[in-house]
Structure formats: structure tokens, C-alpha cells
Amino acid sequence: MAQDETQLVRGSSYMFHPAGTLPQVTPEDSSEEALAIAEAARDFMNGEVMPRDEEIDHLDLALTRDLLAKAGELGILGMEIPEAYGGLDLDKKTALLVLEEMAKQASFSTSYTAHTSIGTMPIVYFGTHEQKAKYLPRLATGEWCAAYALTEAGSGSDALGAKATAVLQDGHWVLNGTKAWITNAGFADVFVIFAKINGSHLSAFIVEKTDPGISTGAEEKKMGIKGSSTRTVILENCRIPEDRLLGGKGKGARIALGILNVGRFKLGASSVGAGKRVLEYTLKYAGERTQFGKPLNAFGLVQQKLANMAVRIFVGESMSFRTIGYLDDALALTSWESETGGADKMKAIDEYAVEASMSKVWGSEALFATADDAVQTFGGAGFSAEYPAEKIYRDCRINRIFEGTNEINRLLIAGTFLKRCSGTDGLPLAGSATGTLDLPEDGLLRTVALAKARALRVIALAQADRGPKILDNQEAAARISNLLIELYDMESAVVRARKMVEAGHRWAPLARDLATVYAQEAWNRIQGEARMLAAELASDAVLDSLVADLLAMHAPAPVALSTLRCSIAQALVDQGRYPISAV
Ligand SMILES: Cc1cc2nc3c(=O)[nH]c(=O)nc-3n(C[C@H](O)[C@H](O)[C@H](O)COP(=O)(O)OP(=O)(O)OC[C@H]3O[C@@H](n4cnc5c(N)ncnc54)[C@H](O)[C@@H]3O)c2cc1C
Numbered sequence: 001m002a003q004d005e006t007q008l009v010r011g012s013s014y015m016f017h018p019a020g021t022l023p024q025v026t027p028e029d030s031s032e033e034a035l036a037i038a039e040a041a042r043d044f045m046n047g048e049v050m051p052r053d054e055e056i057d058h059l060d061l062a063l064t065r066d067l068l069a070k071a072g073e074l075g076i077l078g079m080e081i082p083e084a085y086g087g088l089d090l091d092k093k094t095a096l097l098v099l100e101e102m103a104k105q106a107s108f109s110t111s112y113t114a115h116t117s118i119g120t121m122p123i124v125y126f127g128t129h130e131q132k133a134k135y136l137p138r139l140a141t142g143e144w145c146a147a148y149a150l151t152e153a154g155s156g157s158d159a160l161g162a163k164a165t166a167v168l169q170d171g172h173w174v175l176n177g178t179k180a181w182i183t184n185a186g187f188a189d190v191f192v193i194f195a196k197i198n199g200s201h202l203s204a205f206i207v208e209k210t211d212p213g214i215s216t217g218a219e220e221k222k223m224g225i226k227g228s229s230t231r232t233v234i235l236e237n238c239r240i241p242e243d244r245l246l247g248g249k250g251k252g253a254r255i256a257l258g259i260l261n262v263g264r265f266k267l268g269a270s271s272v273g274a275g276k277r278v279l280e281y282t283l284k285y286a287g288e289r290t291q292f293g294k295p296l297n298a299f300g301l302v303q304q305k306l307a308n309m310a311v312r313i314f315v316g317e318s319m320s321f322r323t324i325g326y327l328d329d330a331l332a333l334t335s336w337e338s339e340t341g342g343a344d345k346m347k348a349i350d351e352y353a354v355e356a357s358m359s360k361v362w363g364s365e366a367l368f369a370t371a372d373d374a375v376q377t378f379g380g381a382g383f384s385a386e387y388p389a390e391k392i393y394r395d396c397r398i399n400r401i402f403e404g405t406n407e408i409n410r411l412l413i414a415g416t417f418l419k420r421c422s423g424t425d426g427l428p429l430a431g432s433a434t435g436t437l438d439l440p441e442d443g444l445l446r447t448v449a450l451a452k453a454r455a456l457r458v459i460a461l462a463q464a465d466r467g468p469k470i471l472d473n474q475e476a477a478a479r480i481s482n483l484l485i486e487l488y489d490m491e492s493a494v495v496r497a498r499k500m501v502e503a504g505h506r507w508a509p510l511a512r513d514l515a516t517v518y519a520q521e522a523w524n525r526i527q528g529e530a531r532m533l534a535a536e537l538a539s540d541a542v543l544d545s546l547v548a549d550l551l552a553m554h555a556p557a558p559v560a561l562s563t564l565r566c567s568i569a570q571a572l573v574d575q576g577r578y579p580i581s582a583v
Contacts, residue, residue, distance in 0.1 A: 002329045009326050011351040012420050014488060015456060016428055019440060019449035025325025026496045027317055027582035028505060030097060037090070038097035038583045041076055045101050049108050056107050056227035057391075059219060061187045064111050064227065065145065072142025076102075077116055081124055082336045086137030089336070091328045096269045096320060097583060103273030106395035107227030113270065114183035114228075115139070118263050119146025122192045122204060122255050125342040126247035131206060135190055147188035149179035149233050150256050156180075157408050160202055160253050164195035164235060172239045173205060175213070179233040181402075185216045186229030193233065194252045202252030206244045213238030224394030258346045261356040263403045265323060268359025271367035271399060272316040274392065278367075279309040280577045281388050282374045285381070287573060296377065300562060303569035305373040307517065310568055312366040313578050314514040318492040319362065323355040354416050357409040358485045364399035364406060371396050407474075413481040415471055418463060429463060432456035439554070444494045444512075447519045447556040451490065451526045455483040458530045462537035476536040479529050486529070490522040507580045510571050513564045520559050527555075 002008045009022055030038075048070055049056070055063055071077050079095050081087020102109045120139045123131055123146075138144040155161035164177025175195050182191070191207045191214070207214055217232035247255050283306060286297040296302045330348035335341055349356075374389040375382035382389040400406045421429035437453050439446050459480055463470055471477050497515035500508040571579065 001332060005333060008330050008333070008351075010425075010427075011326075012354045012417050013427060014491065015417075015452060015484065016432070018438065019452060019491060020442075020445045020495050020498065022495075023325075024322045024492065024495045024499070025093065025328070026321050026499055027097070027580075028496075028500060028503070029321075029325075030093060030582045034090070034094040034097055035583055037076070037079075037094055038101060040074055041098040041101040042583060044071060044074055044076070045104050049105050053105055056105060059227055059229070061229055064108060064229075065142075065187050067108060068111065068115060068145060069142035071112065072140065077112075077120075077142050078136075078140030080116065081120065081136050081140045082132075084336065085124075085132045086140040092265070092324045092331070093321065093328055095266075096324050099266055099269045100273030100276070100317075101583070103270035104277045105227075106274060106392070107225045109270055109274075110225050110228040110398075111145075111184055113263070113266055114148065115146050115188075117266055118148035118259055119184065119188070119190070119192060121262050122148065122246060122259050123206065125258070125346045126204070126251065126255050127206075127342070128243070130243065131246065135206065139190070144189035145184055145187055146190045146192070147182050147184040147233075148259070149182045149185075149191050149193045151179060151181050152177065153180045157405055159256060159404075162194055162196060162202060162252075164193070165199055166195040166197045166203060166205060168197070168242065171242050173242060173244065175205065175207065175235040175238040175240065177235050179235075181220070181230055182216075182233045184229055185231035185233050186219060191233060192246065192255075193235070194256055195235075196252075197249055201250035202256070203249055204246040204252050204255045205240060206246055207235075207238060207240055211238055211240050222398075224391070224397055254346075258350060260403055261349050261353050264356040264360035264409070265320070265327070265352075267399055267403050268316065268356075268363030269320045269324075271363030271396070272313055272320060274396060275309060275313045275316065275367050275370045276578050278370050278374045278389070278392050279306070279313065279572070282306065282309065282377050283572055283576055285387075286377055287576075289379075289381075297569065297573050300566065302377055304562075304565050305377050306572050307565035307568035309370045309373055310572055310578055311514050311517050312370055314496075314511065314580065315489050315493045315518050316363050316366050318496040319489050320359055322488075322492045322495075323352060323359055326355070327352055354413050354420075354484070355488070357404070357413045357416075358481075358488055360399075360403055361406045361409045361413070361481070362485050362489055364396070367396045367399060407478070410478045410481040411471070411474065413484055414477040417480070417484055418468070418470065421463070422468075429456070429460050432460040442498070443556065444497070444515060444519050447523055448487070448491045448494050450554060450556060451523055452487055454530050455487055455526055458534050459483065462533060466537050470537060473536060476533060479533040479536065482529050483526060483533070486522045486526050490519050493518050510568065511580060513568050516559060517561055517564050517568070520556075520561060523556060 076098050078087035079090045083089045102112050123135050166173045166175050189209050193205050193207050197203050213236050215234045220230040287295050289296050334344040371393040375393050378389045381387045421427045493515040497511040500511045
């Protein structure tokens with residue numbers, strides 16, 4: 001744990017440290033206390049939520065509310081709320097373990113995260129003492145439920161372009177406008193609503209459902225997460241007391257964007273939990289269904305899918321815990337006791353905005369690929385609503401859209417990274433264009449080192465050639481993001497596997513196989529992205545020298561992935577589930 005700020009790992013800096021040299025938290029480092037809470041969450045999901053799966057998906061909102069209140073009794077609504085306001089104030093690692101469990105029912109998990117994360121956290125970080133004292137104890141127990149209302153029909157990705165207005169009249173704010181797509185709107189008691197004071201200063205307000213002038217529209221008819229409530233929130237001369245302004249006049253953008261970072265970390269983690277459940281029922285089906293006289297799991301192309309699902313779980317979990325480790329370290333240096341405690345904590349989270357977006361983008365796409373593999377493994381039954389694969393395919397599609405679409409997040413990743421390399425932050429991108437490379441002994445780390453050097457070289461040369469105009473080419477910006485994401489994931493998985501090997505962990509050989517499959521395939525993708533990025537951005541002269549440069553660099557020896565995947569699949573079949581479990 002860092003003793004002071006100088007010991008913190010800075011956001012985005014992983015690209016500039018030699019492969020595998022940064023400290024990294026993994027699920028295997030979880031404390032007994034965190035595991036006990038996660039186990040309680042698992043029992044709650046298995047005992048209370050999963051048996052009511054169908055009712056939840058039929059939009060039984062009273063049931064969802066009841067279940068949230070039960071989660072409140074267990075303490076898992078207040079994990080991130082300070083103790084002074086009725087919460088447990090646990091670290092984010094514990095919240096992550098719990099979230100993995102909650103993710104097993106997608107609709108309930110959506111309601112849970114909208115409440116505990118984007119609904120509650122604005123008050124935790126930006127509320128006055130009076131606001132916190134009034135709302136947080138009730139939100140921690142589930143007596144009240146929360147929603148976050150930023151989006152409007154005309155402003156989705158362009159989230160700060162809200163048209164809703166707030167005017168101060170006789171000691172009251174009067175709000176007008178319509179918010180769209182608001183999760184939990186059908187049963188929330190408290191809404192954090194964004195509106196512009198006098199049409200220009202975007203600000204956040206706490207609105208209660210009993211305030212005059214607030215109402216909600218009909219439930220949206222959605223493709224997936226059908227058991228979560230999604231409605232418009234209508235404000236017609238909605239009058240609220242002056243002291244319901246949250247965080248101060250004009251602080252709306254700060255709150256809205258800061259809180260989205262929290263949501264993005266969590267979305268990445270919940271994708272891992274959902275992936276574990278998908279793998280479990282797909283393994284079961286692939287063991288029971290026979291074709292050509294054999295179970296499906298005996299066929300190489302089915303084993304490939306099963307193994308890939310496990311690879312994605314391992315990689316996603318490795319990156320989520322790595323990021324959360326950095327975050328917990330930074331948050332541990334701040335204190336609720338300080339007058340600026342909330343703002344300090346938000347600033348600590350902002351530092352890892354790139355990692356938050358990477359977690360969201362990678363997690364949502366990995367889960368979608370897993371859902372697709374599940375549908376394919378179920379064959380025709382995968383297309384039938386009588387089997388579970390069809391539901392996860394619909395349920396997880398939204399993850400690529402909300403909390404900022406993956407396109408917007410990719411633009412954010414590249415933009416923020418390049419800004420940190422050119423501003424006062426001074427991450428040393430310019431120096432990465434040339435230089436020799438010390439290659440580690442370990443084959444997997446060597447792959448990471450080579451991939452990092454290759455990616456940095458292309459990004460640095462492209463930026464030197466094009467300057468800030470790089471970002472005007474969105475396809476190129478997305479390629480920069482893809483390189484950054486692949487490197488983060490690859491390194492996170494490799495380092496975790498190495499730690500497990502060093503610790504003599506029971507599943508270390510499996511972990512090493514999972515990391516090897518990912519590293520090999522990521523290497524191939526990085527090669528492709530680097531070449532295409534060079535072609536997009538560099539002038540002919542730079543391109544010639546760059547291609548020569550890239551070709552001169554070593555490439556890791558190819559590995560026969562079918563053997564590895566067959567052995568991974570065998571371990572999964574033997575255990576009937578993803579076996580590397582911290583809980
Ligand atoms: C089920 C559900 C629940 C939701 N819950 C909430 C909630 O609780 N609170 C809340 O405030 N909002 C919520 N949302 C809204 C959600 O955050 C937005 O739908 C999302 O941000 C995208 O906005 P949009 O739908 O207006 O799409 P648009 O912004 O119109 O985007 C459409 C497409 O254009 C692309 N695009 C847009 N701008 C750019 C650009 N500059 N460059 C490149 N591509 C671009 C997008 O990536 C996307 O592919 C929810 C939405 C859904 C569907």
C-alpha cells in the first residue's frame with residue numbers, strides 16, 4: 001500500500017513502465033473480510049434473487065424493491081457510504097467482489113448498480129453534511145432507492161448539452177425539462193437530476209419523488225434487462241427547496257462525468273461476474289448434449305469457445321482488480337474527516353479515468369463475445385427463449401451503450417492518454433519513438449514488452465507526425481485506444497498468472513495457460529492495429545521508416561493454441577465451472 005502520493009501508480013502510466021514491473025492487486029489478494037461479504041452476496045443471489053429470475057424479468061418492480069431492501073439489510077447497499085452516514089465504508093475491492101455476484105441477474109444488477117453507484121455516489125462525494133445526513137442512511141438500508149438522470153432525448157453522448165432548466169424563485173429551484181432512459185425511475189424515491197441554471201450552468205439537484213411537478217413516463221419496451229425500470233422523468237415547474245442544489249452552481253459537468261468514471265469501473269467488473277454464470281450453464285449444456293455419439297464438449301471448436309470464455313473471465317478480472325488496487329491505494333490517502341474529503345476522493349478516481357473506460361469497453365465487449373459463444377454452443381437452442389443463452393445475448397447488449405457508448409469511451413481513452421503525454425503531466429511518449437529494449441527472460445513478459453514497445457513506437461511517431469490532429473481521425477483514435485486496452489489487459493493477465501505461479505497457487509498452471517492464450521492472440525491484434533494506425537497517420541516517409549523499424553523488432557514465437565485450449569476446456573469440464581474463484 002502506498003504511504004504517500006509519490007508512491008501511487010499514476011493513471012495511464014502503465015505504458016511507460018517495463019513489462020510486469022508495476023505492483024498489481026489480484027483477486028487472490030482478497031482479505032478474509034472481503035471474501036466473507038462476497039460470500040454473503042453470493043448466498044443472497046442464490047437464495048433470494050435467482051429463484052425469482054422470471055418474476056424480476058416480468059418487471060415486478062415491487063419485488064425488485066423488496067430485494068434491494070434485503071440487500072440493504074445485508075449491508076451491501078452501503079458498502080461505499082461513509083460509516084458516519086450509515087454505511088460500511090469498505091474498500092472498492094470488496095465492492096467489486098460483491099458486484100461480480102450481483103451480475104448473475106442482469107436486470108437486478110442494473111437496478112442495484114444504478115442505485116448504489118450512479119444514484120447514491122453523487123451525494124456521497126458532493127453532498128453537504130445535511131444532504132448526506134438526510135439521504136445516505138436511507139439509501140444504505142434500501143428504505144429509499146436512487147436514480148441518476150442526465151440523458152435527454154436530444155443529449156445522450158453529448159451529455160452536457162442538456163436542455164432541462166433550473167431557475168431560483170422565492171427560495172426554491174423550479175425545474176423544467178424531460179430526462180430520458182432513466183434506470184430505476186419507476187420506483188426511485190430520490191433522483192439526482194442535471195439541469196442548467198438560467199439555461200447555462202449545468203448543475204445537479206436532488207429531487208424527491210414526492211416533490212410537486214415531478215412525474216415519470218411509461219416503462220420503455222426494451223431488448224434486454226427487461227426487469228429493470230427505464231422511464232422518462234418529467235419536470236413541470238418542479239419546485240424543490242434551495243438547499244437541494246448538489247455540489248454548487250455550475251458543478252454539474254464535474255459531478256456527471258466524475259460519477260460516470262465510477263460506473264465504468266463497475267460495469268467492467270460486473271461483466272466478469274455475468275461471464276462466469278454464462279460459462280457455467282454453457283459447460284452444463286455442452287456436457288449433456290450429444291452429437292455424432294459424443295458430448296459437444298469433446299469437439300475442438302466447442303472447446304475453443306469454452307476456453308475463450310474462461311480466458312475472458314481471467315483477463316477481465318485481472319484488469320478490474322489491478323485498476324481497483326490503484327484506486328483503493330489512492331483513496332486510502334484521502335479522508336472523509338477532511339472538509340474536502342469528497343472532492344479529494346473524486347479527484348483520486350479521476351486519475352484513473354483511462355483505466356475506467358478501458359474496463360468498461362473491454363468488459364462489455366468480452367461479455368458480448370461470451371454471450372455469442374454461448375448462443376453458438378447451444379445451437380438452435382441458443383436461439384430459443386426456453387434456454388438461458390438467448391437472454392444473456394439480449395441482456396448484455398446494453399453494456400456497450402450506457403455509461404458512455406464504447407465509441408465515446410474509445411475517444412476518451414485516446415484523447416485523455418495523449419493529453420497526459422503532452423500536458424503538464426508529461427508522460428514520456430515522445431521519448432518512446434526510439435530506443436533499445438531490455439527483453440525479460442520470461443516468454444510471456446517478453447511478449448508484453450515487445451507489444452508495448454511496438455505500440456508506443458507507432459503512437460509516438462504518429463503523434464510527432466500529426467500532432468493533436470490525430471484525434472480528428474476517429475478511426476485512428478479508436479486504434480490508439482485498442483492498442484492501449486490490449487496492452488493493459490495483456491499485462492494484467494500475465495502478471496497475475498506469474499503471481500499465482502510464484503505463490504504456488506493450485507490453479508497456477510491453468511492461469512498460465514489462460515494468460516498465454518490471451519497474450520498470443522492479443523499480440524496478433526496489436527500487430528494489426530499498429531500497422532493500420534501507421535498507415536492512417538504517418539506520412540509516407542515516416543511510414544517507411546516505421547515499417548522497417550517494426551519489422552526489425554523481434555516477434556514472440558507462435559504457440560499452438562489448440563493444445564492449450566483443449567487443456568483449459570478439460571479443466572473447465574472437470575470442475576463444471578470457472579474454477580479460479582477467490583470467494
Ligand atoms: C436501458 C438504458 C438505461 C439507461 N440508464 C440511464 C440512466 O440511468 N441515466 C441516464 O442519465 N442515462 C441512461 N441511459 C442513457 C444512455 O446513457 C445513453 O443512451 C447513451 O449515453 C447513448 O446516448 P444516445 O442513446 O442518445 O445515443 P447517441 O448519442 O445518439 O449515439 C448514437 C450513436 O452515435 C455514436 N456517436 C454519438 N456521438 C458520437 C461522436 N462524437 N463520435 C462518434 N460517435 C458518436 C454513438 O456511439 C452511438 O453509436 C440509459 C439508456 C438505456 C438504453
